[in-house]
Amino acid sequence: MYCVCREHVELAIDKFVDEYEDAPDLVSLGSTEFSAWTAPEHCEWCANKAEVLVV
Numbered sequence: 250m251y252c253v254c255r256e257h258v259e260l261a262i263d264k265f266v267d268e269y270e271d272a273p274d275l276v277s278l279g280s281t282e283f284s285a286w287t288a289p290e291h292c293e294w295c296a297n298k299a300e301v302l303v304v
């Protein structure tokens with residue numbers, strides 16, 4: 250699972266496919282509420298706001 254900014258979505262998808270050999274689901278963090286989990290504020294690979302969850 251990766252929490253990334255929009256710029257790093259493609260990188261996250263590549264890594265996900267490498268690791269799990271399956272296509273990920275993309276979840277927009279702005280439109281989804283999580284009750285038991287708080288999304289990280291920042292992208293996995295840069296200081297930008299994390300906007301997309303790749304799972």
Ligand SMILES: [Zn+2]
Binds near residue numbers: 254292294295296
């Ligand atoms: Zn980023």
